[in-house]
Amino acid sequence: MFKSVLLMGHLHGIRIELHISWLIIFVLFLFGMTTGLLQQFPDWPLGVAVATALLTVLVFFASILAHELGHSLVAIRRGIPVHAITLFIFGGVAQMGGDSQRPNDEFWIAIAGPLVSLGLAAGFGLLGLVTAGLYEPLTVALGWLALINLVVAVFNLIPGFPLDGGRVFRALIWKITGDARKGMRAAVAGGRLVAYALFMLALLNILLLGNVIGGLWMTLIAWFLLNMAEGQGRAFDMQHRLSGVRARDLANPDIPRVAPDRTLHDWIQSQVLPTGRRACLVGDGDTPLGLISLSDARRIPQEQWSQVRVDEVMTGLDRLVQVDADTGAHAVLQLMSQQDLNQVPVTDGGRVIGWIDRQQLLRSIELHMEIR
Ligand SMILES: [Zn+2]
Numbered sequence: 534m535f536k537s538v539l540l541m542g543h544l545h546g547i548r549i550e551l552h553i554s555w556l557i558i559f560v561l562f563l564f565g566m567t568t569g570l571l572q573q574f575p576d577w578p579l580g581v582a583v584a585t586a587l588l589t590v591l592v593f594f595a596s597i598l599a600h601e602l603g604h605s606l607v608a609i610r611r612g613i614p615v616h617a618i619t620l621f622i623f624g625g626v627a628q629m630g631g632d633s634q635r636p637n638d639e640f641w642i643a644i645a646g647p648l649v650s651l652g653l654a655a656g657f658g659l660l661g662l663v664t665a666g667l668y669e670p671l672t673v674a675l676g677w678l679a680l681i682n683l684v685v686a687v688f689n690l691i692p693g694f695p696l697d698g699g700r701v702f703r704a705l706i707w708k709i710t711g712d713a714r715k716g717m718r719a720a721v722a723g724g725r726l727v728a729y730a731l732f733m734l735a736l737l738n739i740l741l742l743g744n745v746i747g748g749l750w751m752t753l754i755a756w757f758l759l760n761m762a763e764g765q766g767r768a769f770d771m772q773h774r775l776s777g778v779r780a781r782d783l784a785n786p787d788i789p790r791v792a793p794d795r796t797l798h799d800w801i802q803s804q805v806l807p808t809g810r811r812a813c814l815v816g817d818g819d820t821p822l823g824l825i826s827l828s829d830a831r832r833i834p835q836e837q838w839s840q841v842r843v844d845e846v847m848t849g850l851d852r853l854v855q856v857d858a859d860t861g862a863h864a865v866l867q868l869m870s871q872q873d874l875n876q877v878p879v880t881d882g883g884r885v886i887g888w889i890d891r892q893q894l895l896r897s898i899e900l901h902m903e904i905r
Contacts (some may be wrong), residue, residue, distance in 0.1 A: 538619060546606055549598065552621035562590045570673070574643045577670070584668040589677055594620060596653050596682050601625040604642055604651035617778045623757055624685075632772070634718070636708040643700030649759025650686035654679045661883075693727030694720040695761040708878040717769045731755035772863045774902050780865050781858035783897050784879040784887025793822055793844035797830045800843050803876075812876045814885065815847045821878065821885055823847035856889070862898060865889060 538550040566586035570577060577585075597620060605615040605627045614630035620719035631638035661664035661675030692702035699720040707716030732755045791800050791813045804813060805827060826846040833841050854874055856865055858881040869877065869891055879887040 542898050544602065544618075545606065546707065547602075547615050547627075548617035550617055550619045551617055554622035555620045558622045559590065559594070562593070563587060566590060566677075574673075576668070578612045585674055589674040589779065592674075592678055593681055596650065596678065597625045597685070599653060600646040600649050600685065601627045603645040605629075607645040608638075608642045611642065613638070613642070615798070623754060632769075633704075636713075639700055639707065640704035643697045643704060645696050647686040647689045650682045650689070654682035654686060657682060692720070692723045693758070693762065694724035694765055695758065696724070696727065699724050699727075699762070712851050714769075714773060717766060721766035724758060724766075728755045728759035731758065771898075771902065775898065776863040778862040778898075779858060779891065780826060780856045780860040780862070780902050781881065781887065782880045782901070783862055783865065783894055784858070784889055785831055785893065786793050786887050788878070788885060788888045790817060790821075790845055791815055791825065792817060792849075794881065795843055795847070796839050797837075797843060798839040800825065801827075801830065801838065810890070812879060812890075813843075814888075815843055820883065821853075823849045824853050824876070824878070826875065853878070855885070857881070858886060862901070866894070866898070869894070 537553045539553070540658040541551055543549065563586055566589060567582050570582040570586060571579070574582070598618065601618045605618060608615050608627070608629055611633070613633065616630055617629050619626050619628065633642060656679075657675050658679035661672055661679060664675065665672055690698040690701070691694050692698040694700070694703070702723055703716040703720035705716075706719045707713050710716070731751055735748045735751035735755060738751060739743045742748075783796045789803060789804060789808070789810050789812070793815050800813065805811065812824060814821040814823075815825050816822040822844060825843045829846045829848065830838065833846055854868070854872060855878045856868065858879050860868075865877070868874070869889075875891045877889050878885045879889055
């Protein structure tokens with residue numbers, strides 16, 4: 534989902550990433566806050582205003598990280614792996630390796646983030662009260678941090694997907710009706726409403742208040758929310774309709790194979806170009822030696838293709854990703870997109886029984902969904 538990220542480090546085994554779009558919001562916040570402080574406190578030296586703004590904005594982004602860590606740690610404790618937390622232009626997102634299987638899990642994972650933000654708001658507020666009068670910039674910074682964390686908590690509790698409140702709403706409907714799909718439909722509908730309301734607010738902001746920048750910003754957020762809500766609704770629908778479809782149902786039994794001692798030139802001329810299949814198992818028996826793909830071949834200069842054997846450049850069995858025949862279709866899709874695989878062999882009891890190709894997989898998934 535996210536490209537162009539900077540790795541910040543690891544926390545509890547979770548990758549912490551900064552998307553480059555985050556830099557935009559960082560600069561906007563820093564600039565907006567510095568000018569705001571200078572207007573409000575004209576007696577502050579420029580250095581004090583900049584330093585206060587910089588520290589406050591950094592602590593604010595740490596608060597967003599803490600909010601996402603809240604979701605993530607509860608998810609991990611409930612058995613859902615979290616690969617990464619990414620900070621980007623609209624805030625933060627925790628990339629989880631699966632969906633909640635129970636409404637209770639969904640509820641606690643979703644509510645954990647806003648609870649962390651509420652806790653931070655209370656903490657900063659309290660600290661502001663205790664240290665009041667000590668140093669004006671500190672009091673201002675703590676007050677702003679308390680307020681912004683409160684805003685983050687409240688905004689996220691609005692009951693529309695993809696906001697946390699949407700997930701809480703989904704969990705409640707799911708719990709009451711016992712039907713995960715009803716919960717999802719309600720949360721997606723809520724998400725649409727939130728996005729449309731935000732569009733309206735943006736329009737009013739521009740037309741009545743003349744606040745063009747703020748209005749455009751809200752339009753962008755509304756557009757983002759709408760896209761996410763629709764996208765997650767569709768993904769959930771597909772996952773539901775695909776439940777029961779296994780890798781064995783999608784596997785093509787016609788497995789392309791090549792003998793290990795053939796040259797790259799030979800393989801490409803006799804198998805790749807005539808069939809359009811970009812990859813192939815190496816070896817003749819039931820257990821392959823590895824997999825050769827066009828991208829493996831491309832690492833070798835073309836003038837050497839007639840001297841190099843396929844088993845010299847193939848992906849060996851130790852690094853080869855294979856899926857078991859009983860793996861669910863959705864898990865196969867996820868695996869292929871996460872690891873950027875174009876093809877995987879399907880095995881049953883250690884024997885390769887078929888072959889899944891990404892392009893063909895999407896077509897057979899469409900067929901499965903159509904026939905159901
Ligand atoms: Zn959240």
